[in-house]
Amino acid sequence: MKLLELKNVNKYYNLAGTQRYHALTNVNVSFEKGELVSIIGESGSGKSTLMNLIGGLDSDFSGELLVEGKNIGTFSEKELDRYRKNKIGFVFQSFNLIPHLSVLDNVTIAMTLSNVSKDKRVKRAEEILKDVGLEKHIHKKPNQLSGGQKQRVAIARALINDPEIIVADEPTGALDSQTTSQVLDIITDIARSGKLVIMVTHSEKVASYSSRVIEISDGQIVADKKGIDIDDLNVAEVSADTAEKDKQNLSFFSSIKLAFLNMKEKKTRNILVSLGSSIGIMSVILMLSIGNGVKGYFNNTMKNYVNPLVVEVNMPQDKSKSPLPADDPRSNMFSMMGSQTPFEEKDIEKLKGIKNVKSVEEGFNLISLGTNSVTYNDKKTAVMAVATISSNITSSNIKKGSLPKKDEIVLNEALAKKLGDDIVGKKITLNISIDEHSYKNDFTVSGIYSPGATTPMSDMDMTYVNYNDLKELLKNENYELKPTTMYLITDNKNYTEGIKSEIEKLGYGGSSQEIMTKMFTQMIDMITYVLAGISGISLLVSAIMILVVLYISVVERTKEIGVLKAIGARRKDIKRIFVSEAFLIGLFSGVIALGISSIIMMAANTVSNKAFGINVVNITPAYALFGVGASIIISMIAGIMPASKAAKLDPVESLRRE
Known part of the structure; x- marks a missing residue:
């Protein structure tokens, strides 16, 4: 069986409009292993077209192009890729070396595409480069080589995958006469090793080295002459390594390496x-x-803002009071304004029963926009929030003065600045509105409250009074004060999160600070x-x-x-x-x-x-x-x-x- 055989091969190129150019006409020719064939002809005669068909670069033709009995004209794209990788080796006139790769990498690139291990491909490349006399140049770049050396690198690259057919396009066209002889000797040795070598050439000197000369004109073979005898043939079989690499492809890591070299x-x-x-x-x-x-x-400062042993609890808020959607955390702030749902005795008993709660304190918080105020020296200042003192606030939070005793009040820094730096010890009047009823009472300022760091609530004007003072004030006005806030006290801060979780299960709300923190977050x-x-x-x-x-x-x-x-x-x-x-x-x-x-x-x-x-x-x-x-x-x-x-x-x- 012939190694390569062309039967009635025709090739057309589409030109402008509906015109077609007949590049190859009824080509019939066959080749054996060990032949060194020169294809000669004038420019445009069809030499390069024939080379492209044999090399599997162009599969758009009619007729049959058989390689070991298989018609490559019927190959799929993947089969053509494998054919070029394993059966064909190309040697180009202009060398076509990749400039940013070393000689070694240029030669091993075909094996890299086959995902052959680095050790194997380097060993194989070194052997071939030694055969072509370039063992001392493997780490050079192509621009550091002479023309003859570049062509020998191209030949080594063509041989690396041990193909059966070498296709050479004007392999000596860019070389001087001395280098041409050296390259032709190498090509002759390749043919002697049992490979089919097909050269496209204009050179009579190249043709004189061939065992067979085929002349082509206007797309037709017009002569097929026997050349010199190439003796000592040693027809080689495909190696096991070659058969194995036929199943492998470029790996991800190899592509990364090639990309890095390109970059x-x-x-x-x-x-x-x-x-x-x-x-x-x-x-x-x-x-x-x-x-x-x-x-x-914000989260850290809010944690510093409260006593870690105290958990604030509020009744679930009626979010229908808020103009915002119920799932918007800011709706909590709107629902807390004005009167709030108080804790009943049954609620307090539930909270007392939570595990690790040592004691409970009653508290009251009232947030409003413009309805609450304090008056000092006929100067009236709106108060955003009125709250009662609890264990959440300690003496370390008092920047100036002390915690309030009976009939005393604490102002936060923002409110104190508006009333004057010497406000501690002075009497002010607190005006509050609960359930659309107004109440007022005189208190002595005992101190100025500071959380110790800037918080979302630092700029709010706030006051703090004793729960019992506020309760007594409202009682005198026939209003029974009920707690809107409860403070659960534990003896270990490690219990705090568990208590909060239990509060949530019971359906109660967290602290105003937590609500504020969530809103600002x-x-x-x-x-x-x-x-x-x-x-x-x-x-x-x-x-x-x-x-x-x-x-x-x-x-x-x-x-x-x-x-x-x-x-x-x-x-x-x-x-x-x-x-x-x-x-x-x-x-x-x-x-x-x-x-x-x-x-x-x-x-x-x-x-x-x-x-x-x-x-x-x-x-x-x-x-x-x-x-x-x-x-x-x-x-x-x-x-x-x-x-x-x-x-x-x-x-x-x-x-x-x-």
Whole structure:
């Protein structure tokens, strides 16, 4: 059985309109192993077209092209890829070496596409490079080699997968006479080893080395002459390694390595692209981290605002009073304004029965807008909230003066500033409205309350009185005061969360501080996400930039893509290489963004700690992973279109690109 046989092969090219050019006409020819064949003819005679058909670069023809009895004209795209990878070795006139790869990597690229282990492919490449006299140049780049050396690298690349057919397009066209002889001697030795070598050439010297010369004119074979005898043939069988690699393809890690080598060639450009892309990711990370830092600060200060041994309990709020939706935490604040549902004796007994509750205190909170006030020296000032003193407030919270005794009142700092710095010890009149009835009484200011840090409630004008004083005041006006707030006291702060959980199960509400904290936390989250979203617009710009850069890369490397396809790279392999480049750009962008964000965080926190004693930026591991992950995903999405374009390039057209 012939190794290669063409039967009635015809090839047409579509021209403008409906015209067709008949490039090959009824070609009938066969080849055996060990032949060294030269195909000669004028330019445009069909030599290169015939070479492309034999090499599996073009499968659009009629007739039969049989390789070991199998018609490659009926092969699927995957079968053609395997055919080029394992059966064919290409040697090009212009060498077509990949400039950013070393000699070793240029030779092993075909085995890399077959996912052969590094040790095996390096060993094989070193053996072949030694055979062609380049063992001392394996780490050089192509631009460091002479023309003859480059062609020997191309020959070594063609032999690396131990193909049965070598197709050489003008293999000596770019060489001087001395180097031509050296290359032809190597090619002759290849034929002696039992491989079929087919050379397309104009050179009579090249043809004189051949065992057979086929002349083609106007797409037809016009002569088939016997040349010199090539003796000492040793026809080789396909090795076990070759058979095994037929089932393997480019691995993910190999594609990453190739992508990294490609990116090193345009190092400055890729660094700038990664840096530009990192700006958007950095902005998003910082916006989220600032929101997280502020939110953490509020939560910590609110925890410091209360006694850890005291749990505040409120009756469930009637959210029908609120103009906001029931699931909006701010509706709690509206429902707390004015009169509230008081605790009955049965409620108090339930709370007393909660495990680890040592004692309970009754309390009263009244929040209003403009109905409550204090008067001092004929100066009337609105009070946002009136509350009773509890174990939640200790003497450490009193900035000036002391906790109130009978008929005494405490003002918070915001209200005290409005009434005057010397307000402690002075008498003021408290005016409150409960159930649409107004009550007033004179109290002596015993102290000024401070939570110890800025909190969401710090700017509210608030007063604190003893529960019994308020109860007695209202009793004198024939109004029975019932507690709207209960304070559960435990003897170990570790019990606090369990008590809160039990309170929730019983259907009661938490403290006003917790409600405030939840409200402000939600507001901070909303602002943070809006700012992060605005910052995220730059991510779209980054994606477009990456897409453009990768499109440029496809155009720049069109010939390289043609070479990869000629040595058996699948569409999937080409696509994987370019997507891997997008992955690396995204990874580098994310890492750069995270690094710059961390530096900014340290600088900002140093300043904020000195000025306010807080960390204003808090980058969590989740934000760091989100930033890097988002960068990678956006880059890979942007890389899909250029990668698809690269994968769809026609190998013949790609190899013609200068």
